[in-house]
Amino acid sequence: MQKMLTVCLFLLVPTVLLVTFTYIPAAEMFKYSLEERDQFGVNVKFVGLENYKTVFTTPEYFAAFKNSLYYLAGSFIQLALALFLATVLCSKIRFGNFFKGVLFFPYMINTVAVALIFRRFFQRGDGITNTDGTLNSIITLLGGDPIKFLSTEGLVNICLVFVSIWRYIGFDLVMFIGAIQSVSPDIYEAAELDGANRFQVFRYIIAPSIRPIILLQMILAVKGAISVYEIPFIITGGRFGSSTFVIQTTETAFKFQKVGLASAMAVVLFFIIVIVTIIQKLVFKEEK
Amino acid sequence: MSAAIKRKRDPVDSFFSFMKYAIMVIACLIVFIPLIVVFLGSLKNNTEFLSSNVFALPTEIEWSNYKTAFIDGKVLLGLKNTCIIILISCTGTIITGTMTAYVLQRFKTTFGKVIKAAFLLATLFPSISMQVTVYRIMNGFGFVGTMAAPIILYVGTDIISIYIFMQFLDNISYSLDESALLDGAGYFTIYLKIILPLLKPAIATVLIIKVIGIYNDFYTPQLYMPSDELAVVSTSLYRFMGPYGAKWEIIFAGIVICIIPTLIIFLALQKYIYAGLVNGSVKE
Numbered sequence: 001m002q003k004m005l006t007v008c009l010f011l012l013v014p015t016v017l018l019v020t021f022t023y024i025p026a027a028e029m030f031k032y033s034l035e036e037r038d039q040f041g042v043n044v045k046f047v048g049l050e051n052y053k054t055v056f057t058t059p060e061y062f063a064a065f066k067n068s069l070y071y072l073a074g075s076f077i078q079l080a081l082a083l084f085l086a087t088v089l090c091s092k093i094r095f096g097n098f099f100k101g102v103l104f105f106p107y108m109i110n111t112v113a114v115a116l117i118f119r120r121f122f123q124r125g126d127g128i129t130n131t132d133g134t135l136n137s138i139i140t141l142l143g144g145d146p147i148k149f150l151s152t153e154g155l156v157n158i159c160l161v162f163v164s165i166w167r168y169i170g171f172d173l174v175m176f177i178g179a180i181q182s183v184s185p186d187i188y189e190a191a192e193l194d195g196a197n198r199f200q201v202f203r204y205i206i207a208p209s210i211r212p213i214i215l216l217q218m219i220l221a222v223k224g225a226i227s228v229y230e231i232p233f234i235i236t237g238g239r240f241g242s243s244t245f246v247i248q249t250t251e252t253a254f255k256f257q258k259v260g261l262a263s264a265m266a267v268v269l270f271f272i273i274v275i276v277t278i279i280q281k282l283v284f285k286e287e288k
Numbered sequence: 289m290s291a292a293i294k295r296k297r298d299p300v301d302s303f304f305s306f307m308k309y310a311i312m313v314i315a316c317l318i319v320f321i322p323l324i325v326v327f328l329g330s331l332k333n334n335t336e337f338l339s340s341n342v343f344a345l346p347t348e349i350e351w352s353n354y355k356t357a358f359i360d361g362k363v364l365l366g367l368k369n370t371c372i373i374i375l376i377s378c379t380g381t382i383i384t385g386t387m388t389a390y391v392l393q394r395f396k397t398t399f400g401k402v403i404k405a406a407f408l409l410a411t412l413f414p415s416i417s418m419q420v421t422v423y424r425i426m427n428g429f430g431f432v433g434t435m436a437a438p439i440i441l442y443v444g445t446d447i448i449s450i451y452i453f454m455q456f457l458d459n460i461s462y463s464l465d466e467s468a469l470l471d472g473a474g475y476f477t478i479y480l481k482i483i484l485p486l487l488k489p490a491i492a493t494v495l496i497i498k499v500i501g502i503y504n505d506f507y508t509p510q511l512y513m514p515s516d517e518l519a520v521v522s523t524s525l526y527r528f529m530g531p532y533g534a535k536w537e538i539i540f541a542g543i544v545i546c547i548i549p550t551l552i553i554f555l556a557l558q559k560y561i562y563a564g565l566v567n568g569s570v571k572e
Binding site: 026041093102175227249250270273 | 304308309311312315316318319320321322323325326329337338341342343384385387388390391392395397399400403406407410412413414416417418419420421422423424425440441443444445450474475476479500503504505506507511521522523525526528529536539540543546547550551553554558561562565566
């Protein structure tokens, strides 16, 4: 009896919050996705799957999906780089902790600060109120012509992906170093005694020990790539073909007041995440 | 022993050793250059900022940029509001998170299992996109435009923390609970006197992840607290772009102000931050 009471009392607040702020909005999201409605819910009209059709057939929305491919490719470059740097940092190296700290620190910096730093970094001056940013200054110093990094389609996405790598690589680095260091030092010593070279040590000792964490980071990278929001939103506001699916969703809901359509977009994102998670579970089941 | 057997340094080894440092120095420069430019720029006055090279040292140090950013730019207010939100949200998360984890992990009731599954499923909802409908509910309660909205979201939708606590409890033996139960202690006493103290390392992990997360969050405060009086660090910086659109030296001062607390915390707690992130991610 006391047990049941404890269970109920302890779970009361978290469950109420969970239902109110996750499940009710989720249910509404599915319902609204079949309707045409604004933020205030006046003149609601049932439209069936019309919103979903709009999401999949409007080129604008599709372009946003295409942009996540840039971020996905960036995530894989980031993982490879982080793995490489982690291996170097785990070898005998002086100032290793200092290097690790420097590379990790951007992860701690406020997102808006990071975005503003790079908004300036890539800036192309207009000759009146704004001068060239850091990168264009370097280019001019080297005798080249300044480039419009943030207002050239395609190039802008590469710049934004760079910012995202700059910011997040430290996190992967710390994860990989943690995994590599969890291998007992005796094993490395034994390998050294047996005359194993660097590549053999990496191939037969390091790689297997960090396989699960690499897999996990790869799957998280997919989820991350389709949920990119803050960095492009603050740096470019999604202009010049740099919009992402989440930027589109929030703008549809709050700027254009099309809650039905935005809900449909949220549902689409939800299903993508569900599919990726199922793949994640299958992969890790096989691992075990 | 191993030192004696170590191979002699051949040219290949020296080359690798040189490359190692070269790579690290280049990588660190890539991190440093954008940051140094910000620091240098924040010390220049507007004329100098526009005319001098980005790497040039300021001829005369202009502290007034910091004053403008701090007071007029509301960064000070932002820091204060962020601290309040972090304090309340973290306390809330620790209390509800540990209680939930204790009940779900120690009592295997059917009701508990259903709730556990419900929490697991909730991690799948995309948090930013979900605000499309959460906003309406927040509005219904009258929470929009108050600190309550972000605090409730940080406490009430944080499922990762509950999982970290549960995983940690998994490795704590039941024998302590059982002997206390035999001694006549109630469940609440067990939670307070045994479980909570044992969870300390997990609490540290959750705190680290949580503080970084809230400090960096931009979307939630931007959506729910649009008024200037409720600016947090992220939103106060973001709103700089309007009035100081072309005054990068003031924006830079704001950025430096917001990086300094992070830097101090990072230098002081480096080891714990790494450990916290590694422990936290394995539980995904």
